[in-house]
Amino acid sequence: MGFKTLAISALGVALSFTLGTFATAAEKNMMVKFVVKDEAIAKSLTGKPGNAVKGRKLAINRKLGNCLACHVMPIPEQTFHGLIGPDLNGVAGRRSAGEVRLLIVNPKLVNPDTIMPAFYRKDGFERVMKKFQGKTMLSAEQVEDLVAYTMTLK
Ligand code: HEC
Structure with a gap:
């Protein structure tokens, strides 16, 4: 050669x-950078508004958002609604989109003792199954869809 x-x-x-x-x-799963200020993430993680119809489906989906496991929501076709978290009916009247976004991303930054999972974080978890290691539970787009849906709960 x-x-x-x-x-x-x-x-x-x-x-x-x-x-x-x-x-x-x-x-x-590459994470988007975001800024937390005043217990909120003001900007959309994707730079775009989410889709509330998709967000509602994610809230029901047990493998994705699974919000219903802990929250009562206006989703009458589902019989089981958890009572661990606050009722989310009317939550848009007491929380801004930025506050809801931070709560979905990582509620531990607001309340370190909360049992609500951090849906957009990939480190600091204990006992993560191998296939989930290094991954966020939801994508940035899915977080935005859930923010959009939650903000319809007036
Ligand atoms: C394991 C239970 C659990 C799951 C799953 C969960 N939450 Fe929560 N959530 C809580 C608890 C408990 C609180 C009360 C706040 C705290 O603990 O600091 C809360 C608070 C909230 C709040 C603020 C409510 C208020 O009255 O101001 C919002 C909004 C919220 N959750 C949205 C969601 C969404 C959207 C999902 C699904 C992506 C979700 N949660 C999944 C337990 C949960």
């Missing part, structure tokens, strides 16, 4: 290495 071929194959290795790193970074 001449010097030229060697250089070219070395370049090939370097290239596939970089591409490989990109692929794994994209597969991972």
Whole structure:
């Protein structure tokens, strides 16, 4: 193998290495940066308003939002509503979208003792199943859909 071929194959290795790193970074659930101020995250995590119809479905979905497990919500087609958290009927009248966003992202930043899960955080958990390690429970888009739905609860 001449010097030229060697250089070219070395370049090939370097290239596939970089591409490989990109692929794994994209597969991972990349977290959006956000600013917490006055117990709220004022800006949408996606830069766009969420979809309240999708948010309602997420609130019911036991594998995703599962908000109903702890909260009463105006979702009559579901029989089980948990009573651990406050009734969310009328919550839009007492909380701003920014406050609701922070509560969904990580309520521990408001109340360190709360049992409400942090839906947009990927470190500091105990006993995380391997397939969930390094991942947030919800995507930024799903958080925004839930904020949009919660703000319809007037
Ligand atoms: C494991 C139970 C649990 C789950 C699941 C849960 N919450 Fe909560 N939530 C609570 C508790 C308890 C509180 C009361 C605040 C505290 O503990 O500091 C609360 C408070 C809230 C509040 C503020 C209520 C108020 O009256 O001001 C909002 C809004 C809220 N949750 C939204 C949600 C949404 C949306 C979901 C689903 C993505 C969710 N919660 C899932 C337990 C839960």
